[in-house]
Amino acid sequence: MxxxxxxxxxxxxxxxxxxxxxxxxxxxxxxxxxxxxxxxxxxxxxxxxxxxxxxxxxxxxxxxxxxxxxxxxxGDATLQARYDFLDDHEAKLEAKMARLQHTLDFLRWKKWYYKTALQAGTESIHYLPGTNQVDPAVHAEFNQLVANGASPEKLGTLN
Amino acid sequence: MxxxxxxxxxxxxxxxxxxxxxxxxxxxxxxxxxxxxxxxxxxxxxxxxxxxxxxxxxxxxxxxxxxxxxxxxxGDATLQARYDFLDDHEAKLEAKMARLQHTLDFLRWKKWYYKTALQAGTESIHYLPGTNQVDPAVHAEFNQLVANGASPEKLGTLN
DNA sequence: TGTTGACTTAGAGTTAACTCTAGATTATAT
DNA sequence: ATATAATCTAGAGTTAACTCTAAGTCAACA
Missing domain, CATH: 1.10.1660.10 (Multidrug-efflux Transporter Regulator; Chain: A; Domain 2)
Structure with a gap:
């Protein structure tokens, strides 16, 4: 064909x-x-x-x-070179996937940030008292929830 | 600061x-x-x-x-829109990571293909007899090894 | 037998995301 | 005080990967 x-x-x-x-x-x-x-x-x-x-x-x-x-x-003289090429790009892809996993983790924490803000009706619940700056402890709080066994992909889910 | x-x-x-x-x-x-x-x-x-x-x-x-x-x-009027934006891109990223996982699987099978060719000294061990065309059964053979418990990320490794 | 529609090439145009240049200003270090 | 380094803007240049146009050829069908 x-x-x-x-x-x-x-x-x-x-x-x-x-x-x-x-x-x-x-x-x-x-x-x-x-x-x-x-x-x-x-x-x-x-x-x-x-x-x-x-x-x-x-x-x-x-x-x-x-x-x-x-x-x-x-032809066959390049078999090793072809293997090395694929091996190189396998390593690069593994590295990229690891980076994307971190990106995904970050996206999920930000979803939780907005979910909790949404429930409170205002983002200011995450601010340091009397400022417009995000309290660094908020991210730590999320990490604590995850460390205690909460599922990151569920924590930021609405309903 | x-x-x-x-x-x-x-x-x-x-x-x-x-x-x-x-x-x-x-x-x-x-x-x-x-x-x-x-x-x-x-x-x-x-x-x-x-x-x-x-x-x-x-x-x-x-x-x-x-x-x-x-x-x-x-401000706070856009909290839902911001959540939806992140939710959308979380889904897209999950889909992309799934695609990349398939890509990685393919790369590993091709490494195995070249590893075995390298051991034989020629790519023609994977050809249909008397042709220059790859035997479709070769990929099935790799999948068989994986199904029998071999680790795909190790199968194509040299040494 | 004509008329669509798929195909051919060479080459131009597009888009996104930088990346740099020029010419001017400002900050830092002897 | 002066040279060096960092910054500023506007705008030009670059790169990768398409994406399309023009002008022509070829195949399938009513």
Whole structure:
């Protein structure tokens, strides 16, 4: 079986423009052309495409994805380099996910901050007496609740 | 205590250029100026700044962060809107982290693919006999190993 | 057999988020 | 007192990743 650029675009939920852009940037050297010069994707090409989509999602720049595809086209001499590339980006992705977990924790504490303000009808319950400045103890109070076993993803939930 | 733009930039590990850009985009309406027109950040401003940094990390566009800051400056009438904003972006971040987890799983399976190819000295051990196409059963084999209790983050590790 | 609609290329346009330059002012350190 | 460093604004420049336009080719259907 072979597929047109439009069919592939539909399957991957990305535009034909984007696929042509990737091709221009050297990400799709494996794609065949028919007699009229039109791209014909093979079943095996989806193995490459899912790697491209994965690396995109991982935040790898298009240019570097091109480097990886180059390695793939070169053959067995680059197996180690390809492994190292993936190993590197696995570590980067793990680091990013750890950062995002902290971001999520912060978002949940802020939701709790607003939930309690909402219940009081005013944000000023979190201020230091007689000021417009947030009492640093408020965050500590939230952390205390979490330390005592409360679920952070539930603490800030309304109702 | 008050802080110059350079001191704040150092603390947050972002450039003064970027802070001025954020100010231009309306993210820092709370920052005071001294007699010479220079920005003076207060201790309480760091509460706003850490929200800005958090939303940035969560992938919220600068313009939308500006909308949130506007709500903050308006007062208690916007408490619900601010809660809803954070709730929305919490959900989006959770969805993103789930996608990244799938991406990480894929990266690990590909590492295993190259680890085993490396041990064999050639990628062709994963091809269908007599072709240059990857055997779909290879991925199933990896999933089988994981289902049998192997750790995905260890399976693709060298040594 | 014509007429849609999908495809081709080259190249221009867009957007977000910086990042920097120029020219002026102000603060700090000998 | 003076040189160096930090700050200011307005506005220009950069980069990545698309996104689209124009002008033409090709395929499928009534």
């Amino acid at each position: 072979s597929y047109s650029i439009g069919e592939v675009a539909d399957k991957l939920a990305i535009s034909p423009y984007t696929l042509r852009y990737y091709d221009k940037e050297g990400l799709l050297p494996f794609v065949d052309r028919n007699a009229a010069g039109r791209r014909r994707f093979k079943d095996n090409d989806f193995n490459f495409l899912e790697v491209i989509v994965c690396l995109k999602e991982a935040g790898v720049p298009v240019k570097q994805i091109g480097d990886f595809i180059d390695l793939c086209m070169t | 008050s802080y110059s733009i350079g001191e704040v930039a150092d603390k947050l590990a972002i450039s003064p250029y970027t802070l001025r850009y954020y100010d231009k985009e309306g993210l820092l309406p709370f920052v005071d100026r001294n007699a010479a027109g220079r920005r003076r950040f207060k201790d309480n401003d760091f509460n706003f700044l850490e929200v800005i940094v958090c939303l940035k990390e969560a992938g919220v566009p600068v313009k939308q962060i500006g909308d949130f800051i506007d709500l903050c400056m308006t």
